[in-house]
Amino acid sequence: MTDRNYRLILGLAILVILYFDLTYAMYGLIGLLFAEGITNWRIPLLVGQFTQQPDVPPMESFDFKWPLNAERAWRLVVGAMLLLSAVLFNEIAWFLPWFMGFAIFGAGVSGMCPVLLGLRFAGCRR
Numbered sequence: 001m002t003d004r005n006y007r008l009i010l011g012l013a014i015l016v017i018l019y020f021d022l023t024y025a026m027y028g029l030i031g032l033l034f035a036e037g038i039t040n041w042r043i044p045l046l047v048g049q050f051t052q053q054p055d056v057p058p059m060e061s062f063d064f065k066w067p068l069n070a071e072r073a074w075r076l077v078v079g080a081m082l083l084l085s086a087v088l089f090n091e092i093a094w095f096l097p098w099f100m101g102f103a104i105f106g107a108g109v110s111g112m113c114p115v116l117l118g119l120r121f122a123g124c125r126r
Contacts, residue, residue: 008108014101033079
């Protein structure tokens with residue numbers, strides 16, 4: 001599984017969760033994003049390790065070293081934005097999770113994520 005496929009599935013999951021108003025599923029998705037961001041044990045890497053794909057980079061150990069790599073920071077940013085817009089301020093910013101779902105789905109389809117590119121430009125490691 002590539003990060004591009006992961007973004008496609010994540011964007012689709014966000015849209016399905018929002019459409020059917022599955023509150024607890026949104027909490028689980030936000031928790032998963034924060035767990036991936038904090039530990040850097042990403043689902044695409046875990047799937048690649050379990051399926052023994054030859055081109056999968058090795059898993060990094062659990063650490064809190066700075067600077068963050070871009071994929072790790074992306075997961076933390078998306079989790080924080082979903083927490084703020086879909087859970088805490090849902091009545092005010094109801095459109096932001098929908099926008100994020102379509103944008104992440106589009107990033108999975110096209111392979112280009114503007115937030116990830118911005119994080120890499122800002123100095124996060126690859």
